[in-house]
Amino acid sequence: MGQTVVEKIVQAHMAEGPKRPLRAGDFVSIRPTHVMTHDNTSAVLKKFKQFGLAKVHDPRQPVFALDHDIQNKDEANAKKYRDIEAFAKEQKIDFHPAGMGIGHQLMVERGYVLPGSLVVASDSHSNMYGALGAVGTPVVRTDAAAIWATGEFWWQIPPTVQVVLKGKLRKGVTGKDVIITLCGLYNHEEVLNAVVEFAGEGVATLSMDERLSIANMTTEWGALVGWFPADATTFEYLHERQEALDDKGKKRLAEDRLRRLEQRPAMPDEDAVYAGRIELDLAKVSPHVSGPDTVQVMRPLAEIGPKRVAIQKAYLVSCVNSRLEDLEAAAGVLENKKVAQGVKFYVAAASAEVQQRAEESGAWKTLLDAGATALPPGCGPCIGLGTGLLEAGEVGISATNRNFKGRMGSRDAQCYLASPAVVASSAVAGYITSPVDVQAMELKPRFVQLGAAEVEQEKVEILEGFPAEVRGRMVFCPQDNLNTDGIYGKDYTYREDMTPEMMARVVMENYDPQFAEKTRAGDVVIGGFNFGTGSSREQAVTALKAKGIPLVIAGSFSQTYLRNAFNNGFLCVECPEFIKRMKQMFAAEKDKTVLPGDEIAIDFTTGTIRYRNEAFRFPPLGTVPQSLVIAGGVENLVMKKLAPATA
Numbered sequence: 114m115g116q117t118v119v120e121k122i123v124q125a126h127m128a129e130g131p132k133r134p135l136r137a138g139d140f141v142s143i144r145p146t147h148v149m150t151h152d153n154t155s156a157v158l159k160k161f162k163q164f165g166l167a168k169v170h171d172p173r174q175p176v177f178a179l180d181h182d183i184q185n186k187d188e189a190n191a192k193k194y195r196d197i198e199a200f201a202k203e204q205k206i207d208f209h210p211a212g213m214g215i216g217h218q219l220m221v222e223r224g225y226v227l228p229g230s231l232v233v234a235s236d237s238h239s240n241m242y243g244a245l246g247a248v249g250t251p252v253v254r255t256d257a258a259a260i261w262a263t264g265e266f267w268w269q270i271p272p273t274v275q276v277v278l279k280g281k282l283r284k285g286v287t288g289k290d291v292i293i294t295l296c297g298l299y300n301h302e303e304v305l306n307a308v309v310e311f312a313g314e315g316v317a318t319l320s321m322d323e324r325l326s327i328a329n330m331t332t333e334w335g336a337l338v339g340w341f342p343a344d345a346t347t348f349e350y351l352h353e354r355q356e357a358l359d360d361k362g363k364k365r366l367a368e369d370r371l372r373r374l375e376q377r378p379a380m381p382d383e384d385a386v387y388a389g390r391i392e393l394d395l396a397k398v399s400p401h402v403s404g405p406d407t408v409q410v411m412r413p414l415a416e417i418g419p420k421r422v423a424i425q426k427a428y429l430v431s432c433v434n435s436r437l438e439d440l441e442a443a444a445g446v447l448e449n450k451k452v453a454q455g456v457k458f459y460v461a462a463a464s465a466e467v468q469q470r471a472e473e474s475g476a477w478k479t480l481l482d483a484g485a486t487a488l489p490p491g492c493g494p495c496i497g498l499g500t501g502l503l504e505a506g507e508v509g510i511s512a513t514n515r516n517f518k519g520r521m522g523s524r525d526a527q528c529y530l531a532s533p534a535v536v537a538s539s540a541v542a543g544y545i546t547s548p549v550d551v552q553a554m555e556l557k558p559r560f561v562q563l564g565a566a567e568v569e570q571e572k573v574e575i576l577e578g579f580p581a582e583v584r585g586r587m588v589f590c591p592q593d594n595l596n597t598d599g600i601y602g603k604d605y606t607y608r609e610d611m612t613p614e615m616m617a618r619v620v621m622e623n624y625d626p627q628f629a630e631k632t633r634a635g636d637v638v639i640g641g642f643n644f645g646t647g648s649s650r651e652q653a654v655t656a657l658k659a660k661g662i663p664l665v666i667a668g669s670f671s672q673t674y675l676r677n678a679f680n681n682g683f684l685c686v687e688c689p690e691f692i693k694r695m696k697q698m699f700a701a702e703k704d705k706t707v708l709p710g711d712e713i714a715i716d717f718t719t720g721t722i723r724y725r726n727e728a729f730r731f732p733p734l735g736t737v738p739q740s741l742v743i744a745g746g747v748e749n750l751v752m753k754k755l756a757p758a759t760a
């Protein structure tokens with residue numbers, strides 16, 4: 114059985130894990146090439162200081178880039194920025210001050226991301242690094258602190274969905290239209306918590322800027338990684354960057370290293386196992402918009418244009434669409450035109466270098482002459498910070514990656530997403546419209562679910578302190594997408610006086626008010642699919658621990674919930690076939706919490722669930738997740754690993 118490209122790249126960066134070829138579902142400890150943090154560096158630093166260390170493990174790994182709240186000039190923010198810069202100087206960590214650009218752009222622009230590398234960031238749009246043939250994925254702040262301290266973080270390898278691109282985009286259609294189309298066409302969790310691996314002859318027709326936009330917004334599509342193969346376009350871009358960078362950058366992009374990567378780029382095996390496959394004919398994609406207020410609803414411009422949806426604000430900002438190609442596309446639309454009366458058009462380049470190049474090409478002047486308001490290179494209105502936020506009753510169109518209600522301002526505003534050219538055209542017209550008349554063609558979903566590879570039987574070493582087997586009364590909660598509000602309600606989330614006993618009495622209250630009364634310590638909770646979706650509150654994990662629940666088995670987990678679980682030393686087991694069988698077995702039950710009354714057994718030595726004379730296999734939990742559970746969570750595990758160094 115061959116490996117996907119992500120399985121191969123993870124194998125090359127593995128510090129601890131199974132001593133065999135890796136596959137989806139495996140838990141590993143990874144040593145990433147780099148970890149980028151932005152304004153949240155201060156929060157990561159607080160966690161790092163708790164470890165009692167004087168120095169980071171490897172100062173070449175972290176990269177600091179201040180980009181989120183750079184318009185905020187108050188003293189508290191200024192002090193935070195000074196403290197981050199001082200720590201970077203003390204530790205000899207690469208530091209990019211406010212005004213240099215958005216962290217993700219700097220990571221690709223400054224040569225931190227290379228084909229076959231594994232680069233993470235404490236920001237959800239780390240997927241963007243996949244445009245260069247790397248594995249880019251987000252980590253939480255605790256993980257970032259752990260990387261600073263030990264050089265490693267834990268990860269469970271996701272399944273991979275292959276997206277085969279055919280044909281070539283028509284004139285006037287962009288990479289942003291491609292990802293908007295994919296988000297709207299496949300909006301039933303087809304790629305949720307998966308790797309999206311782009312393939313097919315259509316890849317070669319996409320520019321690097323288009324790939325960066327597509328990979329970036331695989332985040333909104335629900336994926337953990339968006340990967341493109343490194344080809345001639347990739348290496349042409351990298352060779353150009355090698356020439357543009359200073360001596361320090363050239364060390365990261367040394368010519369001989371690029372040549373070696375070019376000769377042997379990371380690629381999947383021909384017999385790699387995929388969870389699903391999607392086909393998209395690029396020639397059938399037309400300009401589209403997402404929204405309002407969701408990326409899961411899209412409409413072609415040919416349909417929404419005639420409705421003349423009025424706008425009051427337009428945005429060409431953010432890490433998804435503010436590169437040179439984007440600014441020049443908008444400038445081409447705005448040449449000798451003016452932004453409509455009553456419309457404000459905000460523009461910010463992805464980096465200072467991008468802005469300089471746009472100034473040199475004349476695109477920047479064209480945007481300003483048309484009436485655009487320039488903002489400094491950074492995030493700003495995309496995340497609801499700084500100048501130009503949407504006010505109540507306003508409608509905005511944006512080339513950003515998210516249009517969630519309230520994200521860019523008032524919850525009583527509406528926001529649509531579109532390509533830079535459509536945003537510019539709409540700013541001139543005063544309503545949503547396209548600069549080109551591209552006929553919309555019928556697009557039908559073409560998703561083939563291939564299913565995961567059969568879990569092979571293997572015997573797992575059980576570490577001292579980890580249970581070889583867990584037995585308990587089965588408690589079945591069949592609802593799919595059971596969210597963290599259902600597990601631990603908002604009325605308790607921000608209360609500081611909640612003891613473990615109190616948490617145990619209210620756990621799952623919003624899902625089933627009688628759950629706490631029906632269940633007891635030692636019960637094994639069985640959930641549906643996408644268990645723990647929603648907010649990132651850790652109490653949705655710790656409340657179940659407080660109740661004495663030893664583990665949760667589900668068809669799949671929200672990735673945030675899964676990380677919170679193991680980061681708090683709580684066991685989670687993913688076994689979709691078992692959940693499907695339970696749904697069949699108890700289909701007639703109407704209660705939210707089903708208590709059959711009999712016992713379930715989970716054997717961790719063989720990765721087997723046994724219930725009523727039936728057996729189901731799950732990906733074995735090796736030494737990495739076992740160590741997290743034994744230690745009681747990632748922070749304790751890091752302290753344990755560091756004990757000799759801090760003694």
